[in-house]
Amino acid sequence: MEMTEPTAVALDNATVAFRLxxxxxYTAVEQANLSVAHGEFVAIVGPTGCGKSTLLNVxxxxxxxxAGTARIFDKPLAGLNRDAGYLFQADALFxxxxxxxxxxxxxxxRGTPRAxxxxxxxxxxxxxxxxxxxNRYPHMLSGGQRKRVGLAQVLIRDPKIxxxxxxxxxxxxxxxxxxxxxxxxxxxxxRKAVLFVTHDLEEAIALxxxxxxxxxxxxxxxxxxxxxxxxxxxxxxxxxxxxxxxxLHREIWSVLKDxxxxxxxxxxxxxxx
Amino acid sequence: xxxxxxxxLQVLVAVVVLVLWQVFSSVPVFGKxxxxxxxxxxxxxxxxxxxxxxxxxxxxxxxAITLWESILAFVIxxxxxxxxxxxxxxxxxxxxxFDPYVKMANSLPRVVxxxxxxxxxxxxxxxxxxxxxTLVFFIVFFNVYQGVKEVxxxxxxxxxxxxxxxxxxxxxxxxxxxxxxMFSSLHTSVGFAVxxxxxxxxxxxxxxxxYLIQQAEGVFDVAGVFAGMFVLSAFVILIDMGVTxxxxxxxxxxxxxARRD
Numbered sequence: 001m002e003m004t005e006p007t008a009v010a011l012d013n014a015t016v017a018f019r020l021x022x023x024x025x026y027t028a029v030e031q032a033n034l035s036v037a038h039g040e041f042v043a044i045v046g047p048t049g050c051g052k053s054t055l056l057n058v059x060x061x062x063x064x065x066x067a068g069t070a071r072i073f074d075k076p077l078a079g080l081n082r083d084a085g086y087l088f089q090a091d092a093l094f095x096x097x098x099x100x101x102x103x104x105x106x107x108x109x110r111g112t113p114r115a116x117x118x119x120x121x122x123x124x125x126x127x128x129x130x131x132x133x134x135n136r137y138p139h140m141l142s143g144g145q146r147k148r149v150g151l152a153q154v155l156i157r158d159p160k161i162x163x164x165x166x167x168x169x170x171x172x173x174x175x176x177x178x179x180x181x182x183x184x185x186x187x188x189x190x191r192k193a194v195l196f197v198t199h200d201l202e203e204a205i206a207l208x209x210x211x212x213x214x215x216x217x218x219x220x221x222x223x224x225x226x227x228x229x230x231x232x233x234x235x236x237x238x239x240x241x242x243x244x245x246x247x248l249h250r251e252i253w254s255v256l257k258d259x260x261x262x263x264x265x266x267x268x269x270x271x272x273x
Numbered sequence: 274x275x276x277x278x279x280x281x282l283q284v285l286v287a288v289v290v291l292v293l294w295q296v297f298s299s300v301p302v303f304g305k306x307x308x309x310x311x312x313x314x315x316x317x318x319x320x321x322x323x324x325x326x327x328x329x330x331x332x333x334x335x336x337a338i339t340l341w342e343s344i345l346a347f348v349i350x351x352x353x354x355x356x357x358x359x360x361x362x363x364x365x366x367x368x369x370x371f372d373p374y375v376k377m378a379n380s381l382p383r384v385v386x387x388x389x390x391x392x393x394x395x396x397x398x399x400x401x402x403x404x405x406x407t408l409v410f411f412i413v414f415f416n417v418y419q420g421v422k423e424v425x426x427x428x429x430x431x432x433x434x435x436x437x438x439x440x441x442x443x444x445x446x447x448x449x450x451x452x453x454x455m456f457s458s459l460h461t462s463v464g465f466a467v468x469x470x471x472x473x474x475x476x477x478x479x480x481x482x483x484y485l486i487q488q489a490e491g492v493f494d495v496a497g498v499f500a501g502m503f504v505l506s507a508f509v510i511l512i513d514m515g516v517t518x519x520x521x522x523x524x525x526x527x528x529x530x531a532r533r534d
Binding site: 062080157 | 425427428430431432433434435436437438441445446449450453525526527528
């Protein structure tokens, strides 16, 4: 990485530990070093339960690392990361607000007059393809539609950093591809630093500039970092057919596979115990 | 079953019961009247009593008093429940300290408080309101407490990441969540407000539906007792229908409320 570029997110030797109910300390992530340059799309891939989301929560300021530091645009992070927008894995929309109000709220709490907030929210709703659904409540929308609203809710605040925690995890395969293309389209228009957590290696390669691999937990570490030099603009469904894509996939998978097996064994042992 | 069939069947039940009541209270079966009119009256007398009440207009005053007491009990009880519910949910230590006393107060059958309230607040409106408040308060309190506690952590984190401060979280996250819980128990709490008012009136008052029933009972006017009961039922059903309308408007965002009926 060139030193001239401003680093949007930098984790230096970040260790995250939780105190368990029985008093023992569980180390989720150990000495993670990770940096996301301004405008760069980085995907974190790892086996289930390896602490990918934990790392994301550290970058968001929702979690404090037990050791090491998190820096945002070269300033140490204290409290919540005000430069970041966070797209959660679970449903995070306010169920008592309509789609349009869910999107406008980010501006309203910042003091933007309601009329202006609504006008801009309508534009965002249209750009995620839900122009006709302004007055629907979240429960009246499908899973994919809720994710679109969530994306607009985060992006309307124009955060410099976008943190995404398996955002398309619960969606079906086709909807995931559509959402992936939508995300790339919105990201290309206004390049933000993106930290994208997923367990799907194909999705990671198709979307990202860099793919970071984590080992199985506990005490998960970052064990690999690949630059994805595939040309942009990309189409998620087509890029999977390319030869370069396959070569990268094979290379990264050979490392990831062992960790996935380890993670699987650990979780099945934990289940048996 | 079509709406019409259902409605006619429902009406049929009432007709059958009333006819049986009328027959058994006026026609001897094997030389014996099964429902002696002194204890059971009969539908015709009860109906004429109701007609008299409404035609002379006596009933309106009593209905108005009971309605007013119920409204006051509901408003004051809810306000208290919301306030304390919020306070306890946001201050777990306070909640822990008061927990045994809350449980104790809630387990007390509220009727035994009526004489105390009559002593403190007199025989007027306020002793009935106080009784209703003790009933409404706990329902609203428990629901609001639960509503604030059960806010999804993801929604809360989302609010924080969108830049909400504590006050904004209160307004956009905690408050709607607590209200939705409170509204889900709206039927119960409104019902209890009426119960408080009527029981209070029954135990000592100068006006109201409970007073009317108690007066009739005092002179062995069984027709009057039944007439009072029927008017009270109709009154509660009307209020409940009003609550349903309010509920539907306020909880449109909830999947359960929207899909009901």
